[in-house]
Amino acid sequence: MTDADGGASAADASLPPDLDLDAVREALIEWYEADHRPFPWRQTDDPYEIHVSEVMSQQTQLDRIISAWEDFRERWPTVDALADADRSEVVSFWTDHSLGYNNRAKYLHEAANQVVEEYGGEYPEEPDELEELMGVGPYTANAVASFAFNNGNAVVDTNVERVTYRAFDVPDDDAAFEAAASELMPEGESRVWNNAIMELGGVACTKSPNCDEAGCPWRRWCHAYETGDFTAPDVPEQPSFEGSRRQFRGRVVRLLGEHDEMDLDTLGHRIRIDYAPDGEHGREWLRGILSDLRNDGLVAVDESGGETTVRLQG
DNA sequence: ATCCCGAGGT
DNA sequence: ACCTCGGGAT
Incomplete structure (x- = not known):
């Protein structure tokens, strides 16, 4: 690597150098827009509603949070309403809906108070500002910025890691995943892009992949599809829950x-x-x-x- | 048993 | 870098 190619983006390149990025992007977006799971939070751009859905979805299957998300929105329709609630009410709601990880309920309530007190009830639009909210890390900050404001950076979650690892042979390394995800995302299209790449991981490029059944749009470029090796990055194993x-x-x-x-x-x-x-x-x-x-x-x-x-x- | 659109504390 | 945090679905 010489200084001639200078910029950080070139030095961080973790995708195949001859990859046709435009074609890769277009294929995925077309695939996503043609058909995807109709989660209710995909039909709003209210940052509060998006925020709630993202916190619920951390470490919890999406199918299990649909009714909880609808009930939550009905009970606390706005960030101001949530900020006015008692923490114990929010925690009880969380448990009653079997959402687990009660800390997330506390974080969400704390974050609602931050939005009200620090931003007058209007969510900030920058990922860096969103990440200051309690319980909001890099993933959730970019997810909210993307889905509410179309203003996020590329999200990196386990789906994105698995998909880029398999398709483009990105090394199993945080910095490499971050760089690859960032290179892939088309400028100014974080809303559709981040939805689409996670949908790919959630529907097609699952642990046991459904390439043909799901009509994976990346088959023609996919390293794993070519070699038949669908190994995925290691995910830390959970300690057994029973008796824990x-x-x-x-x-x-x-x-x-x-x-x-x-x-x-x-x-x-x-x-x-x-x-x-x-x-x-x-x-x-x-x-x-x-x-x-x-x-x-x-x-x-x-x-x-x-x-x-x-x-x-x- | 294993998985799930992570984050905070140490 | 490592640990901890719920619980339903499969």
């Missing part, structure tokens, strides 16, 4: 959403059948769970009067 700490955290939050407040032992007996106050899974164990939940801002623990009372925070 997460499972009991979830039960605690669910119960506290149903009962205004509970004392320690009652709560313990209700979240696990083998709860024994002085046993292995007893008060000490439960206090550990509650301590984490309190640090996460999800529950409040009151130790006054010689008894321990627990409730949802906010």
Whole structure:
């Protein structure tokens, strides 16, 4: 690599040098516009509604969030309405709709307050500003900027990584994925492009690919389609959920959403059948769970009067 | 068992 | 770089 080609974009090139970018872009956009899953959040450009859908979709299958998204929008129609809600209401909603990861409910509520207080209730349009919102990282910032304002950079999620890794043999490396995604995206078309490339990963270039069935528009360029090697980048494996700490955290939050407040032992007996106050899974164990939940801002623990009372925070 | 349009804290 | 965070669908 010489200095002659100078610019960072050339130095970062991670796509095949002879790739016909215009043809690749046109093929994908045409494929997406011809047919795609009609998710309701794809029919709005309201940044608040987009934001809600993106937070819900983190680590959760899209089919499972459709009704939750519709209920959420009905209950808190605007970012101002959400900011006015109590955190405990939002957390209970989250659990009632089986969305998991209650922290995301807290983040969303916090972010709504930021939008109201820092931006007068009007979402900023720049990814850098959006990323300052609680719970909004690089992916969500660019997704909201793209789908609400057509003003995002290329998103990089597990779909984009898998698709570019297979199709264009992009190395399994964060910087390479970022560069490849950025090179691929046509200027000023982040809305349709980011939707389209994630749709490709979600429908055609799945873990077990459906190239022909889904009519993948990239077959003629695809390295994996040519070689038959559909290896995908490693995704960190999840610890098993059954019996995990997460499972009991979830039960605690669910119960506290149903009962205004509970004392320690009652709560313990209700979240696990083998709860024994002085046993292995007893008060000490439960206090550990509650301590984490309190640090996460999800529950409040009151130790006054010689008894321990627990409730949802906010 | 494995997967899912990530992010924050350490 | 590593860990943690829910739960339904398949």
